[in-house]
Amino acid sequence: MKDQIHYQRVAEVPGLVLSAGRLSEFHFDRHYHLDYHIGLVSEGVQRQKFRGSSVLLGPGSIVLMPPGEIHDGTGEGCDAYTLKTFRLPVELLNQVTEELSGSSREPVLVGTMIEDTLRAAHLVHLHDAMHAGEKASPLALQSEWLSLLEFVFTQSRAIKPQDIKSSLSPRQFQRIKEYCVAHLSQKISLEELAAICGLGQFHFLRQFKQSIGMTPHAWLVRLRLEYACALLCKNPQSIADVALMVGFYDQSHFNRAFRQAFGVAPSSY
Structure with a gap:
């Protein structure tokens, strides 16, 4: 070879x-x-x-x-x-x-x-x-x-991580939610969300999880799926279009995430 x-x-x-x-x-x-x-x-x-x-x-x-x-x-x-x-x-x-x-x-x-x-x-x-x-x-x-x-x-004992015990304020979380809803169809980075709160990325990760009980990515995926449910209940449109509207890069990825969250395929919702 x-x-x-x-x-x-x-x-x-x-x-x-x-x-x-x-x-x-x-x-x-x-x-x-x-x-x-x-x-x-x-x-x-x-x-x-x-x-x-x-x-x-x-x-x-x-x-x-x-x-x-x-x-x-x-x-x-x-x-x-x-x-x-x-x-x-x-x-x-x-x-x-x-x-x-x-x-x-x-x-x-x-x-x-x-x-x-x-x-x-x-x-x-x-x-x-x-x-x-x-x-x-x-x-x-x-x-x-x-x-x-x-x-x-x-x-490796190269560093000692900071002990971060503080949480996001309600206002910070509201700004994160508003930003994610406004950009739901787009890719959203950790850097963007941390900057909204005026925090470094590591601090934001820790504080978000301590405040919300989920990682930012898991929370965002759920937000996308909840909006997908609302869209599926409205005027008829293809599942592929719904997937793109809520930020999934393709229909198969959307189908897997939806089934994992709700136990059925989007077509059965």
Whole structure:
């Protein structure tokens, strides 16, 4: 099998670059990066050597490789493996860690591997969703991205996340609702909603969930579905048109979300 490696920028997270490779013959010689790497192997096994240790990276493992850390990478055995990587430039890394920790001090970062099957699966899913591009929800991607980075950096003890106990005010929540209703057919980002409240994205995520009891994305999906119900009860129109009017990128996505919420397809409502 011919080795394949692809790189892709992510519009929802400016500066972030994804890489994905299916490798059997290619070997990463000893090298380093100027950016921060979060790496996962979704299939097969890769052996890496760094900081005097040799580790096996397979499904369920997350490897964190800061700038300047010298390491290598090669397939273990004769089978191919699939490597997925998030590549964060230093500027984006500092922005994210300051948002999470509330401190402008650069974190002390070292190469390490975390064994966590659930979180690794979430990161693989996020990588795939970001790779899907236009069909993905910016709000969902950005929210999941920050939440997973909080976990990864906390587990590696690179940062200590802020303890946020405050909630959104009724006025802030009302402004969020008004904005979402006015832009229901459009893509809505975490950055937009946080800016309405005058908060950073991490603070907004925490405060919204503490106030409402749902993530912003879950709440917005429900809002779209509730408006869809109202539209389905009005003048006859196609389900595809209703899906677009409430912000679903295609009818199949709308059908799945509707059935999951109400137990029936939109055509049966």
